[in-house]
Amino acid sequence: MATEKKASEYVTLVSEDSFEFVVRRSAAIIAGTIRRSLDPTYNFEEAQKGRVVFPTISGIILEKICEYLYYHEKHAESKDVPDMEIPSELCLELLIAADYLEV
Amino acid sequence: MSIQGLHGDEVDFENTWAQIASAFREIHTKNASKLSYEELYRHCYRVVLKKKGEELYKRVQNFEHEWLSNEVRSSILLLVTPQLSSHDMVATTATEQRTAREKFMKGLNAAWRDHQTCMAMLADVLMYMDRVYCTDHRQISIYTAAMFLFRDDILCAPITGGGGTGHVLGLLNQVILDQIQMERAGDVIDKYIIKSSVYMLEHLYEDESESEDKRLYVRSFEVQYLDTSREFYKREAELMLRDSDAGAYCRHTTRRIYEEEDRCKSTLSEITMPKIKKVVEDELIKNRIEELVGMESGVRFMIDNDRMDxxxxxxxxxxxxxxxxxxxxxxxxxxxxxxxxDVNSAAIAASQAPAPAPEASEKGKGAPAERTLNQQTVAALKWVEEVLQLKDKFDRIWRESFESDHPLQTALTQSFSDFINSPTFPRSSEYISLFIDENMKKGIKGKTESEIDMVLEKAIVLLRYIQDKDLFERYYKKHLCRRLLMNKSISNDVEKQMISRMKMELGNNFTLKLEAMFKDMTISEELTAGFKTHVHQLGDPDPKRIELSINVLTSMTWPLESMGNGDSEDTKRPQCIFPTAVDRIKQGFEKYYNTKHSGRQLTWLANMGSADIKATFPKVPQKDGSFKERRHELNVSTYGMVILLLFNDLSAGESMTFEEIQARTNIPNSDLIRNLQSLAVAPKTRILLKEPMSKDVKPTDRFFFNEGFQGKFIRIKVGVVSSGNKVESDRERRETEKKNDDSRAFCIEAAVVRIMKQRKELSHQQLVAETLTQLQGQFKPEVPMIKKRIESLIEREYLERIEGAKVDSYRYLA
Incomplete structure (x- = not known):
């Protein structure tokens, strides 16, 4: 099972309120914390299952983060990137989560 | 809610640490798969957020320290056995020793690898601490800190027991060195283990700056490695120099260098490569090259035996x-x-060996002297051949062994010109010119164009080495003059080719006069032909049908003085009295010439001409009993002709003394002697008889016409002694050199005046230097000579000394 997961192209991110986001691995590992938790050489629990649980991040925030991860991956190499819409009420929480996840 | 969740509430530090520590223990024992990274990360995150970063950092450090010194160190120390140390050879076989060593290194490497992996994991877990706490407080990252811990707790752990002293690192170094020494001695070792150990050392630093040159590898191992290698190669060099020959030494050294290069790649680190190479090169080459080159089987031996590789x-x-x-x-x-x-002295020896009495050659006359001169000519040609061979040899070595290296070529050229221009061997200019002469006269006969080309090229090669080009020019002119006047040259084309080559090599100036000589020859041919038609047109039938062929030579360009016999005391050559028949035609030509070029004066150089005479010898009984008239065509020198014609007027049996002949012909003494010698002494051309019969011609000798002369051929050539181009006798050489010095004096003065005209004022030193460079292409003047010329120019008021100048200076006086 572990080997199957390792090869998998997608990983699952789980929020505090049990929302599951299936994200492409290449996008997910843009976040340092996610990357390290999934590092197959260290073989933590997350790496084996391809599933990372974040008991401190809510579904709304995690969704926004996933959106950003894709957004980042898409525009990583291009210029004149259109701004990403961020509702002002989420700003603070997003910042904290970003710090935590090292995005 | 979630903000609180991330921030967490009050964190119980001790509790959290206990969790973290136990997780770390799991990680160290390779049980990470049960742990959640996120959870651990979150714990650490919280701790740091609660400003407990410093505490956490210290705890982790402490934890690692404990772990390393309690768990790891003991297992490493277990591997430290007495067999490890190469000094305790007692009761340990090489194999045992090697196994022990490899085990030790393996253990150490494994501990290092584990430590690295675990620390990487720990560092990942503690990432938030590294990012926030360490950056803010300028602490080194926990990973680096842990690496230092490994260095301190493991590598610097003192070794107790087993009689060993020092610490693990020292032992490790020693072990690696011993292994390498084994490999150098030809054993096979496990390179991979060493490479891993080296890898470890490369990643540990001596202090916290982590700069390249502070790596443990560089600071600790490499220093020792280079030292032991130096020792090793020093000893090896000594041994090899004593026991083997230079070739083997070279081969061995090359192999060693490649080995060391290889070792750096496969076993140690690439950064050591230049350093160890330098050590090997220093020890095996730099410090030994002198001995190596000078060995009995060194460079000299290799050159002599053509050991190209x-x-x-x-x-x-x-x-x-x-x-x-x-x-x-x-x-x-x-x-x-x-x-x-060697070649030089061989040439000198060869030229002197057959002449037991060198003074004989000094006289430059008489048969024995001639033989000596011939010998010398042979020696000269041999010299040239040998020099060329030498040149070929070194050229080949240079091409094949020295990769056509430019500085070496310069050096070779330098050496060649050194010995060719060696002051103990002043004849090279002459010899080279002779070599060309010989080839022009005989050597190129029947050769293809390319072969001729090669000969010419060779001559030019040698010419390049000659320093005193003016001396060469003098000799060449003289030799060329003889060839042209006596029609000895085989091919005019080749002559001209040679001159154009010299022109390319040495410039226009050098060949100007040589070319003028050729021009004179062509003009003379035209003149002769013109005169012949002129005589016909005059309708003045010459009763005796004397044909005149003439060479009109410009006296400035032809080295006429050197065509003489060296009797320079009579510089005013007395005019030879020609027989009337000859005299008439001579006057005829003079008239003709004056109509063509008025105002020019012709000087007749009878000593250089030749004549064909049809002679009829009367019927006298021969030894073989025949009794008839014999006709011969005699080819004699002009003087010879004049002498023989005298005997026309004598009746049979009458004789003339030497003095009488001289009085009636006015031929200079020495020329007369030589001509009479060839006419009366040389056995094959004894047209005259002499009384008393002896080899030398004395003023009191009497001469008769040899009625009984008999020759095998119709045409007989009466050679005059020393008419060919040969090596000069010592006296002639002194003569030539003196003349050369005279003309050099003019050259120097001209150069000095040219320079001063341009510069107006110049210090003595500069003037001398410039003069030297200006004349470089022609010859190398001696400084005293330049000084003398300057003095003389001052006397003649071309220059003046500048009064009161700090250094000797001159001013040009227009």
């Missing part, structure tokens, strides 16, 4: 340590000069 090795080695390759160059030059000097 060994020479190439030496070249390669020397160029490693010395761009200029000075040692090799020195040896090479020495050998060239030695061999060249």
């Amino acid at each position: 060994e020479l190439n090795l030496i070249f390669d080695l020397n160029s490693r340590v010395d761009d200029k390759k000075s040692e090799l160059t020195k040896a090479l030059q020495k050998r060239v000069v030695e061999m060249g000097t």
